[in-house]
Amino acid sequence: MALLTFPTAPQPLPGFIQGQVPPKFTQLAPSPSLASLVQDYRLVGDTTGVINDRVMLKTSPSAPEVPMASARVWALRLADGYKAWEGFSDALGYYHATGLEVGVAYQVTAIDLTGEHKCTAGGPVVAVKA
DSSP, X not given: OOOOOOOOOOOXXXXXXXXXXXXXXXXXXXXXXXXXXXXXXXXXXXXOEEEEEEOEXXXXXXXXXXXXXXXXXXXXXXXXXXXXXXXXOOTTSEEEEEEXXXXXXXXXXXXXXXXXSOOEEXXXXXXXXX
């Protein structure tokens, strides 16, 4: 049986560069992360919505509400439970959820990381345009 051979083009020598010379590298610049983009293009709708609210703690029915600092806060999309945002409340209990779909209802849940208090939720809350 005969071995088939095909004509080949001559191979370039090592170090041979064809085409234009690339621009000289001068500096390093970071690329923006997905979290810093205004519009999240993974979702179809407008994702410039925000929810600004406060986490309050009530230890008993007769006790007054006080702000809850450093609570973990989740914004869950009401339609399917998708966790659209996660963050923490500040020292005065305020949180600022961003990157949410405008006009969509969310269930906001605050979690006490110390384990002293039960987790409660409020809502639904509709995200508004920033």
